[in-house]
Amino acid sequence: MLHYLKENFTNIFEDELIEEINQVGTLKEVKEGEKLIEIGDYVRSMPLLISGVIKILREDEDGDELLLYFLERGDTCAMTLTCCLGQTKSEIRAIAEIDTTLIMIPIQKMEEWTGKYKTWRNFVFQSYHARLTEMFETIDSIAFLKMDERLVKYLQNKQKVTNDSLINSTHQEIAYELHTSRVVVSRLLKKLESLGKIELYRNSIKIISL
Amino acid sequence: MLHYLKENFTNIFEDELIEEINQVGTLKEVKEGEKLIEIGDYVRSMPLLISGVIKILREDEDGDELLLYFLERGDTCAMTLTCCLGQTKSEIRAIAEIDTTLIMIPIQKMEEWTGKYKTWRNFVFQSYHARLTEMFETIDSIAFLKMDERLVKYLQNKQKVTNDSLINSTHQEIAYELHTSRVVVSRLLKKLESLGKIELYRNSIKIISL
DNA sequence: TATGAAGTGTAACTTTTGTTACTGCCAACT
DNA sequence: AGTTGGCAGTAACAAAAGTTACACTTCATA
Numbered sequence: 001m002l003h004y005l006k007e008n009f010t011n012i013f014e015d016e017l018i019e020e021i022n023q024v025g026t027l028k029e030v031k032e033g034e035k036l037i038e039i040g041d042y043v044r045s046m047p048l049l050i051s052g053v054i055k056i057l058r059e060d061e062d063g064d065e066l067l068l069y070f071l072e073r074g075d076t077c078a079m080t081l082t083c084c085l086g087q088t089k090s091e092i093r094a095i096a097e098i099d100t101t102l103i104m105i106p107i108q109k110m111e112e113w114t115g116k117y118k119t120w121r122n123f124v125f126q127s128y129h130a131r132l133t134e135m136f137e138t139i140d141s142i143a144f145l146k147m148d149e150r151l152v153k154y155l156q157n158k159q160k161v162t163n164d165s166l167i168n169s170t171h172q173e174i175a176y177e178l179h180t181s182r183v184v185v186s187r188l189l190k191k192l193e194s195l196g197k198i199e200l201y202r203n204s205i206k207i208i209s210l
Numbered sequence: 211m212l213h214y215l216k217e218n219f220t221n222i223f224e225d226e227l228i229e230e231i232n233q234v235g236t237l238k239e240v241k242e243g244e245k246l247i248e249i250g251d252y253v254r255s256m257p258l259l260i261s262g263v264i265k266i267l268r269e270d271e272d273g274d275e276l277l278l279y280f281l282e283r284g285d286t287c288a289m290t291l292t293c294c295l296g297q298t299k300s301e302i303r304a305i306a307e308i309d310t311t312l313i314m315i316p317i318q319k320m321e322e323w324t325g326k327y328k329t330w331r332n333f334v335f336q337s338y339h340a341r342l343t344e345m346f347e348t349i350d351s352i353a354f355l356k357m358d359e360r361l362v363k364y365l366q367n368k369q370k371v372t373n374d375s376l377i378n379s380t381h382q383e384i385a386y387e388l389h390t391s392r393v394v395v396s397r398l399l400k401k402l403e404s405l406g407k408i409e410l411y412r413n414s415i416k417i418i419s420l
Numbered sequence: 421t422a423t424g425a426a427g428t429g430t431a432a433c434t435t436t437t438g439t440t441a442c443t444g445c446c447a448a449c450t
Numbered sequence: 451a452g453t454t455g456g457c458a459g460t461a462a463c464a465a466a467a468g469t470t471a472c473a474c475t476t477c478a479t480a
Contacts, residue, residue: 058346060354068349082339091346114324114331121324128338129292135345136268136301139278142352143389144270147437170457179353181438186458202446202457357467380427391468396428412427412476 001027001103004050008074017117021048025103036094043083043090045104049075052100053161057093057177066142067154067177069134070097070161078131081110081124098162148188150178155198156210165207211237211313214260218284227327231258235313246304253293253300255314259285262310263371267303267387276352277364277387279344280307280371288341291334294320308372358398360388365408366420375417 002022009018025048030036037043039059047054054071056079071077071094079092113120141150154174158167171185178185189205192198199206212232219228235258240246247253249269257264264281266289281287281304289302294317323330351360364384368377381395388395399415402408409416 058349058353060350064354066349066353078338078342082335082342086336086339088339091343115328118325125292126296128288129296129298131342132288132292132345133301135342135349139268139276139345139349139352140270142349143268143276144274172457182458183439183460184437187437187460190459200458382427392428393430393469394467397430397467400429410428 001025004101004103008050009048012074012123013119014117017113017120020109020113021103021105024109025105028102028104030096030100030102032096032098034096036096037077037079037090037092039090039093041090042087043080043107045106046080046110047077048103048105049073050101050103052102053097054094054100055097055177057095058091059093064179065093065176066179068092068138069131070157072161075130076123076127078128080107081127147178147180147184148191151185151188152192152210154178155205155207159207159210167205167207168203169205170203211235214311214313218260219258222284222333223329224327227323227330230319230323231313231315234319235315238312238314240306240310240312242306242308244306246306247287247289247300247302249300249303251300252297253290253317255316256290256294256320257287258313258315259283260311260313262312263307264304264310265307265387267305268301269303274389275303275386276389278302278348279341280367282371285340286333286337288338290317291320291337357388357390357394358401361395361398362402362420364388365415365417369417369420377415377417378413379415380413 002018004027005013005018005021005025009021013021028047030052036047036054049071051073054075054077056068056071056077058066058068060066077094079090082088083090114124141153145153151174154177155167158169159165171189172182175182175185189198189200192210193200197208197210199208212228214237215223215228215231215235219231223231238257240262246257246264259281261283264285264287266278266281266287268276268278270276287304289300292298293300324334351363355363361384364387365377368379369375381399382392385392385395399408399410402420403410407418407420409418
């Protein structure tokens with residue numbers, strides 16, 4: 001684990017902190033599709049992403065989903081940060097988008113480190129800032145864009161985080177994450193294909209140029 | 211100013227911190243409609259709300275607005291918190307919804323206090339949490355609700371923060387904040403009036419029961 | 421009092437999005 | 451080979467939201 005830490009966080013945390021993380025953290029590997037946290041769960045530890053991608057989802061009363069944003073290498077979960085202190089429940093669901101490796105830190109340490117290490121504080125604040133920014137972008141998309149534009153953004157985003165121009169999703173899955181219907185997604189995807197921007201296959205979409 | 215501080219923050223901050231805030235903070239009064247910060251501005255000080263309401267808005271490329279949430283007594287601005295450290299520009303606009311009193315704290319102190327006072331850290335984290343939660347609610351509204359339901363929520367919210375069942379807004383203003391058109395707002399308001407839930411006047415709306 | 425600007429009400433229409441229903445296709449399994 | 455279930459394509463329709471246009475009211479002020 002130490003090698004992961006040094007690789008990803010040397011220029012962020014001082015050696016002493018890295019050593020502490022190494023002491024109390026535990027390595028966790030999650031497979032694609034595996035759920036990390038559910039809405040209503042209490043948060044017991046804080047994740048540091050070593051590799052992979054986690055998608056963060058919101059849900060309404062009917063069980064309909066909406067993709068909020070992705071967490072990538074070097075990120076942590078903003079929800080966790082506050083939940084730890086406030087003892088409140090999670091308002092989001094977190095699912096591994098691809099196979100992911102993370103280091104879990106017991107929440108007790110959080111409070112301690114926040115007082116002790118300036119670099120830790122900066123990391124936490126930067127995480128908050130990053131998450132807020134992503135939330136703003138999500139809001140912009142939903143509020144200001146039409147579904148076709150949102151779909152394009154979604155595909156671009158997916159391509160970026162998975163680093164793969166072949167997206168392995170069904171139309172139904174995409175519809176869930178954008179909170180629309182399968183028919184609408186199929187319709188818009190077909191339009192994008194006829195424009196030569198993507199190619200459609202069963203269970204996957206190839207991005208040509210968006 | 212000390213009296214404001216003691217009144218609003220005694221059970222939150224220790225005396226020593228209250229004293230420090232009193233030393234370096236400056237009292238600021240803003241009138242209804244006055245702009246506190248604009249998108250792209252650099253943030254130079256952090257506000258503590260003593261009384262009044264601040265509305266936080268987001269804007270798209272065309273200059274269209276969207277209301278994100280309100281800040282009330284005891285709140286602070288999450289944007290400020292991260293902007294200070296990261297030296298980034300504001301991504302939101304802040305406008306006084308009603309006459310408002312705040313204490314402005316120079317950003318240099320933030321970093322210092324975060325290391326020094328546990329209560330300050332908790333306050334900052336709680337602020338983040340509150341703001342994140344409000345952002346989630348905003349996203350829920352935009353993504354999951356139809357315009358008529360969003361309008362009702364908007365009116366309820368406005369009534370709550372202003373503590374007044376008479377809302378002094380034109381249909382156009384409401385349309386801006388919900389990012390829709392005036393005609394749509396008029397249409398839906400008329401429907402609410404015919405249901406006996408509100409009464410419509412020129413430049414104002416009286417809430418009966420929502 | 422006349423004028424004009426801003427606010428509101430409403431009709432008619434278009435666009436966007438969502439829904440229902442049915443088709444064919446593919447892949448896994450018996 | 452035949453069956454089945456999930457996936458995708460598409461038409462036809464419905465609902466929601468946005469647009470344009472115009473009439474009428476209120477109010478400040480020339």
